[in-house]
Amino acid sequence: MTEAQAPEPAEPEAGDPGLPEPMVRVLGAYERHLVSERDLTGHTVRAYVGDVAGLLEHAARSGMTEVGELDLRTLRSWLARQQTTGRSRTTMARRATAARVFTAWLARTGQVPTDPGAALGSPKKHKTLPAVLRADEAEALIRAAAELADDGSPVGLRDVAMLELLYATGIRVGELAGLDVDDVDAERRVVRVLGKGRKERSVPYGTPAARAVDRWLRLGRPVLRAEGAGPALFVGARGRRIDQRVVRELVHRRIAGVPGAPDIGPHGLRHTAATHLLEGGADLRSVQEMLGHASLATTQLYTHVTTDRLRRAYQQAHPRA
Secondary structure: OOOOOOOOOOOOOOOOOOOOHHHHHHHHHHHHHHHHOOOOOHHHHHHHHHHHHHHHHHHHHOOOOOHHHOOHHHHHHHHHHHHHOOOOHHHHHHHHHHHHHHHHHHHHOOOOOOOHHHHOOOOOOOOOOOOOOOHHHHHHHHHHHHHHHHHOOHHHHHHHHHHHHHHHHOOOHHHHHOOEHHHEEOOOOEEEEEOHHHOEEEEEOOHHHHHHHHHHHHHHHHHHOOOOOOOEOOEOOOOOEOOHHHHHHHHHHHHOOOOOOOOOOHHHHHHHHHHHHHHOOOOHHHHHHHHOOOOHHHHHHHHHHHHHHHHHHHHHHOOOO
């Protein structure tokens, strides 16, 4: 699910009064497991628990009262119902994953004799090419923000630093908001990022981003920072750690001022950084490590983007295209 897409409404959450009490207890225990043992984000926990609650509600309507009665037929009929109600392939794939993770946990904790979700398939997602900025559009985006910050306003300096860092590193918006001052190694020009699954990686950035971050730290952050900000690298108007929503609003607002540019958010800048790296000759493994992708297959999406752009350029420029 991309940041530009709002999630579809989740199924009933844990504790839904329509569920039999044994299922409510199991769902509560599963939610605690996701929070304390899997260390997932609040958004991911809500999505997983909502999906599993919908599965259990479907099972309860079929006459089941305990999770031990779940079988592959029930899982498949639940997914089939999603299709008849018009759920997207992406949503169905996510819910199939949520079901498999849940039944694997049930089997591992001895609540079902065998894992009924092990044989559950998923509908393949449609692969869509992400919208990205051209190099000149990315430059225009940051140049316009820098011109507005020429008056030395703390917010302006912060906005330029955030835009430069997002485009230079391709980090996620949550990773940007979570950065601390000590995560920036100005001498080596790398930033230490805590990514998905609490995996740490170091990402390089260039001279323009280094200048913007230095100006923010010297001239902007000391003015905006308030009690309670702690070591946060970027702070909001009230002086506390920056909220992800503020960063998203900033990117959309600045992009709107670039003529002809697609409406993208921070994730679009991440796509843009990866695409420009590959177009510039970076190898796929290096881009994978920089973006923090667990699988190379995820990074390979960007090769489709660059090939598509190359094809368009060929068709426009070659006399025998």
